[in-house]
Amino acid sequence: MSKVPVIVLSGFLGSGKTTLLLRMLQEASAFNLTPAVLMNELGKQDVDGHLLQQASPDVNLAKLLDGCICCSKKSEISDSVKQLLARKPDVILIELTGVANPEEIVDALTEPLLLSRVKLHKVITVLDAENVLDYNSIFASDRELVHTLRRQIEVADLLLLNKIDLVSDKQLTSIQKAIRKSNERSLLLPTTHSQFDLELVFSSLVSQEPAASQAPAFNRRLQFQARKPAQPPHEPSSHPASFSRIHTITLPIDEHFPLTQRIVDRYLAKWGAALLRAKGYLHLGPERESVLMQYAGKRVNWQPASFESAPYLVLIGLDLDIEALQADWHQRLTASRD
Ligand SMILES: Nc1nc2c(ncn2[C@@H]2O[C@H](COP(=O)(O)OP(=O)(O)OP(=O)(O)O)[C@@H](O)[C@H]2O)c(=O)[nH]1
Numbered sequence: 001m002s003k004v005p006v007i008v009l010s011g012f013l014g015s016g017k018t019t020l021l022l023r024m025l026q027e028a029s030a031f032n033l034t035p036a037v038l039m040n041e042l043g044k045q046d047v048d049g050h051l052l053q054q055a056s057p058d059v060n061l062a063k064l065l066d067g068c069i070c071c072s073k074k075s076e077i078s079d080s081v082k083q084l085l086a087r088k089p090d091v092i093l094i095e096l097t098g099v100a101n102p103e104e105i106v107d108a109l110t111e112p113l114l115l116s117r118v119k120l121h122k123v124i125t126v127l128d129a130e131n132v133l134d135y136n137s138i139f140a141s142d143r144e145l146v147h148t149l150r151r152q153i154e155v156a157d158l159l160l161l162n163k164i165d166l167v168s169d170k171q172l173t174s175i176q177k178a179i180r181k182s183n184e185r186s187l188l189l190p191t192t193h194s195q196f197d198l199e200l201v202f203s204s205l206v207s208q209e210p211a212a213s214q215a216p217a218f219n220r221r222l223q224f225q226a227r228k229p230a231q232p233p234h235e236p237s238s239h240p241a242s243f244s245r246i247h248t249i250t251l252p253i254d255e256h257f258p259l260t261q262r263i264v265d266r267y268l269a270k271w272g273a274a275l276l277r278a279k280g281y282l283h284l285g286p287e288r289e290s291v292l293m294q295y296a297g298k299r300v301n302w303q304p305a306s307f308e309s310a311p312y313l314v315l316i317g318l319d320l321d322i323e324a325l326q327a328d329w330h331q332r333l334t335a336s337r338d
Pocket residue numbers: 011012013014015016017018019020048097098162163164165166191192193194277294295296301
């Protein structure tokens with residue numbers, strides 16, 4: 001039985017992983033590939049899964065919510081991947097949370113029951129060009145997170161330097177130089193909206209296997225690990241948990257209070273510095289117009305959406321003052337009714 005290739009999408013919160021995943025799903029059929037997807041989200045609510053199901057309603061999708069594959073959800077990976085394999089996909093795409101170390105998923109894929117059924121094809125790391133060089137100073141107090149973000153770059157087989165529309169040519173050159181210090185061997189592609197020629201990734205899945213010497217770095221590691229004595233499947237990870245200080249909260253939205261874009265913008269203006277990411281489906285104004293709000297890299301993006309379920313807003317940040325965030329949100333909503 002031939003092994004199903006796995007492509008891992010890694011990169012910090014808001015860098016453009018889901019944007020890439022949606023493109024890969026759109027273009028897979030042009031390569032005659034039927035993909036399956038495993039998505040992991042830190043929050044209980046699943047913004048990316050909804051986006052994906054709208055764009056590709058028939059996709060074979062498994063979700064791991066409310067925790068990171070790198071720690072609390074690690075034991076569930078195996079079951080999710082087996083569930084996807086039962087549908088006989090040509091390739092499995094795994095989108096990690098922004099604070100996951102891709103090495104963790106590689107460890108998980110080497111558990112005895114999966115080892116004979118999947119093989120790692122590539123780790124693609126998406127980087128936010130506008131912010132990537134600031135992470136070391138922003139997270140200086142969290143060595144584990146800094147380590148994780150460095151490993152995301154070091155172990156990637158392909159690096160996408162995304163959001164280059166938000167930096168100057170001069171900045172782009174110095175960002176590329178800095179990234180090259182952590183990974184000088186892998187292809188580094190400047191992109192906007194994670195767009196690049198997907199033939200680079202998909203064509204080797206359709207054609208013959210790469211020669212062993214050309215196999216991605218992680219493939220070589222996977223083969224190496226396969227020769228080691230089998231590990232118990234759910235043994236605690238030797239890698240430090242990278243998101244112990246990352247808090248995720250879901251703000252309640254009482255539909256009796258009229259929510260407006262202005263309320264959310266003002267709230268983000270006050271708390272944005274503490275947030276690493278925010279996203280949610282909201283219903284705005286008296287018409288309850290459905291919108292998707294995305295806050296990433298300190299920028300807010302609003303887009304019309306079709307979302308009929310209860311609205312929600314997820315906030316992700318380091319050492320968040322959860323009580324203060326909730327109290328201020330409640331106060332703003334209550335004031336909007338007066
Ligand atoms: N300006 C700009 N915005 C982008 C680009 N790529 C993605 N975005 C926007 O950045 C935001 C985050 O993109 P996502 O693809 O959701 O990022 P992600 O890495 O999946 O985010 P998480 O899953 O929360 O970690 C969205 O609003 C995107 O539309 C880009 O090249 N330029």
